[in-house]
Amino acid sequence: MKQIWIRRVGGPEVLEVREADDPVAAPGEVLVEVKAAGVSFADTMARVGKYGDAPPLPCVVGYEVAGKVVADTTSSFKPGERVFGLTRFGGYSSMVSVPPAQLYAMPDDMTYTQAAAIPVNYFTAYLALIRFCNVQPDERVLIHNAGGGVGVAAIQLAKRIGARIYGTASAWKHPRLRELGAHELVDYRTTDWVEELNRLTGGPGMHAVLDPVGGRNLKLDLKVMAPLARLAAYGFSEPVRKGDRPFFPTLRSVMGMPRTHMMTLLGNNWSIGGLNLGHLWTEGSRMRRVGEDILRAWDEGAIRPEIAAEIPFDNAAEAHRMLGERRNLGKVVLLP
Template sequence: MKQIWITKKGGPEVLAVREAPDPRPEPGEITVDVRAAGVNFADVLARMGMYPDAPPFPCVVGYEVAGIVREAGSAVRRFAPGDRVVALTRFGGHATVVSVPESQAFAIPDQASFAEAAALPVQYFTAYLAAHVFGNVQAGERLLVHNAGGGVGIAAIQLARRAGATVFGTASEWKHERLRHLGAHTLIDYRRSDWVAEIQRLAEQGTVHVILDPLGGGNIRRDLRVLAPLGRLVSFGFSEPVHKGRRSIARALTSLLRMPRPHMLRLLNRNWSMAGLNLGHLWSELDRMHPIAEALVAAWRAGEISPVVSAEVPFDEPGEAHLQLQERRNFGKVVLVPVTPRRG
């Protein structure tokens, strides 16, 4: 099998494709022939040395794969060879064959493409937890989605549309039309205009009820300027300090210092709720993910959500996959595929 290694901290050139022996399943594991492996912003951050959860270098990252079960361990109950699955991988997913505990795998519909399936776990779990579990978004409420054109943003828009919320999104301008098509009502090019002023101008009462924020830092401070009473702010990332694919300690520190640390009394008096979300720290809660996975697959079958695949990049070109994310060229999910590339 092939694996994509991050050999050391650096640019896309530090990625290397290496051969390794095929894994066999432990009793409670399935071994999957990978047809598509999801690439996440966390993988790019890991390569840049900015993702504290990543394993030490050299390492193989990758949080999700879709493919066909090749072999099932003796204690596996839910899957058999030939089954089509999508699975969360606790790193190591950027490989053409992986073994994972069956509790981390979910069946996918027969008609689903593997690329679409690989777009589901990380981004739709994150969007679901942010919008529904923490955000508790309701019909008629106003939701602000930052990075609306990223995979989590697209998932959040689809879920919020289904819930009957009005969606405001911030994204690069070339994504606006497609985002409107997916259900966003108002789009703001946050890199060219003052999005706070735009929300204050365009939203009823100049406020929103729920905000999903993956930027962190000073952006959270700005969020609070448009959060309505009884509003919920969900923070799930810290991409503000990443600039042109480079990390800067000074930028990270500045961003950290700008991040507000609201006192409970302030939350109490403003009637605000603030939550933090890190899917990568929920491995102990997999049982609670299963009903969410079932709800997402049911919504997918019903056509209420549909993962957007930005590009299928061959396994032999991992640097290109990373660059698409880093250079903001993606609209939705970038996946690595072992065979027959089709570019989006």
């Protein structure tokens, strides 16, 4: 099989395709021939040494795949069946062995590329928007990084609920994000987004905020939150900057986070939560219900992943470059 290895901390050029022996299905697992593998921002953070959950380098990352079942020691799936699901690392491989609890049968009208773009983005967006923030039809939701894979998923799920959608993203992404369902967008790189959103809503008016940026951004979020607002924090992209050494920007970012006291939450009627999909690996049936509702949303036609690019394994560096240089609108998918 083929695998993409991160050889050491560094730029996209440290990614390398290597050949390895084909794996066998581990007891209690399903062997899948991978047809498409999703690229997540976390993969790029692992490559630059800023992702604490990643295996020690050198390693093969990748949180999600879609493909065909080769063998199943659990009889949950049939050989040849099309499946997609979460892998806790190792997804950048042309074959993977995965527990059946992490896999879902693909609907007939779903392509492998679309399927590989679903697990990380849609599970994260679903948990943040629906489980944490419990967004209601008459509420305003702010989605930061609205043009990323998770952001697009959150827009589609918020539209399904009927909420009013505000987003921050680089300006060139705005026209497409409006087509997808965002109502108001702010280019946070050139505009004071707090001032602009408070102008648009007539005061701190957000009922829910989805924040993958972290650091000081979380402090600013508090300035746009209305009474009864919920904030879901699920990322830390702020300290990832080209050429940075890992330690100081990360420390600066951690120091910039709000130290919100319980009395502040009580006084403002706010709820603040943190989310890490990678730490929910053992939450079997509770996560299964999330996956099943995401598949219902697919059947309704409410969700369709936005594919920024399909890139062959041999050109994996370009996939990472696209994310780092902010050239992706939606998901980048690797093809073995």
